[in-house]
Amino acid sequence: MKFYDREIETETLRRIETTSREYAQMTVITGRRRIGKTTLIKHAYEGKEMIYFFVARKSEALLCQELSDTMRDVLGEDLGDFSSMARLFASIMQIAKRRHFTLVFDEFQNFKYVNESFFSEMQNVWDSNKNEARINLVVCGSLYSMMTKIFDDKKEPLYGRATSRIRLREFPLSTLREIMRDNNPDYTPDDLLAMYMITGGVAKYVEQLHMQKAFTKEKIIESVLSFGSYFIDEGKELLSDEFGKDYGNYFSILSAIAGGFNERGEIKSYTGVEAGGYLDKLENIYDLVYRYRPYLASENSRNVKYGIKDNFLNFWFRFIYKYRSAVEIGNLAYVKGKVLADYSTFSGWILERWFRQTYRETGLYNIVTNYWEKDGNNEIDLIAVNEADCEIVIGEVKRNPRRIDLHGLEHKAQNIITKRKGWRIEYAALSLEDMGH
Template sequence: MPKFIDRINEMATLENEYARDGASFVVIYGRRRVGKTALINHFCEAKSAIFFLATEESESDNRNAFKNLVSEMFDNELLASASLDSWAPIFKSVAEESEKKRIVLVIDEFQNLGKANKAFPSIMQKIWDEVLSKANIMLILCGSLINMMTSQVLNYDSPLYGRRTAQIKLKQIDFSYYHEFDKTLSPDEQIQQYAVTGGVPKYIELFDRKKDIYSSIRDNILSTSAFLYAEPEFLLQKEVSEIGSYFSVLKTIAAGNHKLSKIAGDLGVSQSNLTSYLKNLIDLDIIEREVPITEENPEKSKMGLYRIKDNFITFWFKFVYPNRSMLESGKVQFVLDKLKKNFVDNHVSYVYEDICRENIWELLSEGVSFNRVGRWWGAKDIEIDIVAYDSTGTDMVFGECKYSNQKKGMGVLMALQEKARHVNWKKDTRKEYFVIYSKSGFTDELIEYAKQKKNVFLTKIE
């Protein structure tokens, strides 16, 4: 049985909604495989729940399946024998049953009902207003197609807008919980697996208990029959048209082109033609536009860079998509050997930076004050892996992340201190702190120096 890990805040939200006096209406959405159904199933344990999975069949087929499910759940022979051309009698039957006890009513892949009948959100709105909102029911609408869930349920112009009492956009599990999936993995093995799977539970399960990262990559991704071989196509094909154009954009970003001008130049298109693709990918939570953390007007900043947010999608577009012709012709070992030469330096080291940025919040316990964390870059290609600061105070943290097999010494700290001079935020009044993350530890000289300085921290991800 798959492990249920993290989701503490999400479970608290659901339990609060369950405890609400009267009806509640929760929307749960997020990309496929991220664990929405597992979250709902875990929450519904020991509760009276109806779980209906909407399919891509016709509206009448779905309605009939829902009728059969409800009649069977409540042993309602009258409903079972009824021939219905509307949804209302089925929901009324659930509402009547809720007079005896609170019922959790889940409609999973809700967007399929809207695809079958564009008017279904209006139908659902009327059912909520006239039936379910007056019952002892917790309604959960869940969906994987982010664009459709947004348009059908969350947008201002949706008939269901304003009805929900809570919403959860389910994201991937943070690295800090990764060790709970397999406690036998070393920190370094966890980092390398996380660099491929991200925090997607389904992907993590595939790699579970497998020590050799390259064998896992070969068996689960590079093989043309593997579960993850064509996963990005599956994730995107129902969200966008022109999937080839979106793949070209993602391949270009994964190759290291992050500026709008460089992406457009690499693709041979104008920047204006590119913006709609980038906006859609941002809306789908696949990429993000990032600016230096100290920028005061991010939307107007000319320093914006586009990055893929998902470790697996980044990995796939770096190492799988460009080599698909070879993989299709059976040259798996050749592609794997090529991957091994670039995996650590060109992929894991960047994911390590993300992990360190997530970990930096632990410095709050050391008395350092900050409320913003991110990257910083400026002119002359100067980049700082981590910058954290207190927007209402004067503390500022500068961090460097080194994923290599050599211990790091004074040179790394001095280089970081030099780069920090280029950051202008409260330059004359701020209190500076410096953090070095190193996979392989530190030299005795740097350790001794840090002991003498209260503003220098040396950290390993354990």
Template sequence: MFINRYDELSFLEERWKGEKAELIILYGRRRVGKTYLIRRFMKEKRGAYLFVSKAGQPLLDEFSNSIMEQLGLSFRPSIRTFKDLFLLLGKLSSDKRLLVAIDEFQRMAEAEPSFLMELQRCWDEFLSKSRIMLVLMGSAVGIIERLGLSQASPIFGRRTGQIKLKPFDFSCSKEFFRRYGPEDKIRAYSVFGGVPAYLSMVDDSKGLMENISSLILDNKGPLYEEPYFLLSQETREPIRYMSILEAMSQGATKLGEIASKAGMSSSDLPRYLKVLEADLDLVERRYPLTERRRGRTRYHLKDNFIRFWFKFVRPHLTLLEMGEKERVLEVVRMQIDEHASLAFEDVAMEHFSREVVR
């Protein structure tokens, strides 16, 4: 199912048709659909998708194999340095359009700072004169903005476009559960949020509670440990970040409150909140109306699924590990409308905003 990414797809298609060299940054939080979008765009195009799993020499070996296989080369190119990589891409795109997507490029750029510096030199020297369309993809939003978009980046002034993929709003999310009634659509949105990877798991031929049970509450379900997996992939201290999110889920919104509940000092907390807000897009800051003075900032969980998980899964992990998911599901049944009330406010505001635009 392809939903609500037509503007982004159209943008990419237009840049492809232009045939001049393109350097595009495609970024957004994990599981928001970047890979799905780029793979759809790459269909029937001459191109290669390269995934950065680790840095160093083995990575360049992986790139060599991927390029040979995906482009149908009769030889395995020798890629020992980043310059070798860019020279190869320049040669392959010298007189014919070539699409290359490098996914999670920030891992390579952070581990090997020479990557972006070499890209800058090669772009200025020959890649900008080729027919390449190079798409750099990443999921750590704040890091991508620093590495690829800021004035301090080696490739500043070279990019020709950028796309920030965001989670779906309610009007798009509800398309994943078309068979549900209006109330259950809002309840489902309050549970799974707007992240396409989560929404695509919902089977709307089954009831909402059945989906919650099998996908989230079952200790073998795909979303049972999702927050921990997400934080383990993106941070070095997942347990500390879990504690902060748990504190916020319990109603703490001020720095002092969050720090106290999370068992850490208020002076250490801001750097963790910065990651959760800027890099992971899980937390947002709000201010009392007309107030933006120091100390007035309030921090809130931004993601519906994270809010649901910390409200219903985290406090009942012992029961769920014992296989007592029906007992927890009964708690969900009793409290789902209260939980969904926050999502309903967002849905109402979304509807109001659309009506005003009309």
């Protein structure tokens, strides 16, 4: 698959590499697993002197040997034998005082499992040598909670050491359209929506569909729910390391949210788990869920709902985890039947998400959300607000445009209209047909 998007990130990494020829740089790259961090780094530094090193969870002596071998192979520098990664890193920093190169530590957080003292030892080496070294040090990691703690916690030794931070996100919607055009020029809106539903713009998932040549709705669902599919165990593989031994409660809560139980009370009733503490961690430590209130609600309002940020995890918890008993006995036809039976409803909800993301990506609005009233009535799918220009878009989203009722939408929006007198209000009817090509 060709390299898509990432122009800004590539340009930024190359600019940092140029700066590092005079001043040592430490760049931290974070992003969920499969988002394309490694591919981006290799693309940005193609043709440059780069030592790429994956930090596996193995003995420190073995890691030292591997890194020494890589230094010799790439730079022709023979460092000798080491059993301490900190001492090896000190030798590497000495080399950087007489020549420039890029060093990448991938899955950097794994050093915690190799030698817990490495981060403090690395800090001492870095602080002692950075003023004379000409090194472009790039560290990246997928475990959001651990990477955040390492570099954002004031108690941690590497706090404040990063000179640049890059958070790699999913492909924008324009890139998903481009990928579809390249692989299925005659695609339908439903094909595009199915790709968005499964991948959410995560590069590795798009690549998996590309390898399977799955770029129609039918082929995408078949690819995800076929025997030996990459996607079947993906949710568990992604999150088990993050949650550790307590993953069962987290999985139950995420399953509840994916199933439409979005309020704390509903989640507790569904799971039997007191969800408050878990939800706070899912939002603030793991960055997996988001909390949202209806437009115009105060910050103190208890009218709060939760959603899963990631499209694939929404799908995985809604169908694969929920019907895991069928998955475990190999009855994927049963799961596929459940997906198809619920497809219209679930994809309709994903379509709402598509259009909210569409309005966010225009850059014209400072608030993009939805609306409902305390009793659950007058739900509105899309609210896009430009407070500076006193403009608001109020939208209804349906798969079928004939089911959109703009008069009914105007009635639902009366409370908003009353509180925003004098504003320019636009009503939007949004359906599959409006996804663009």
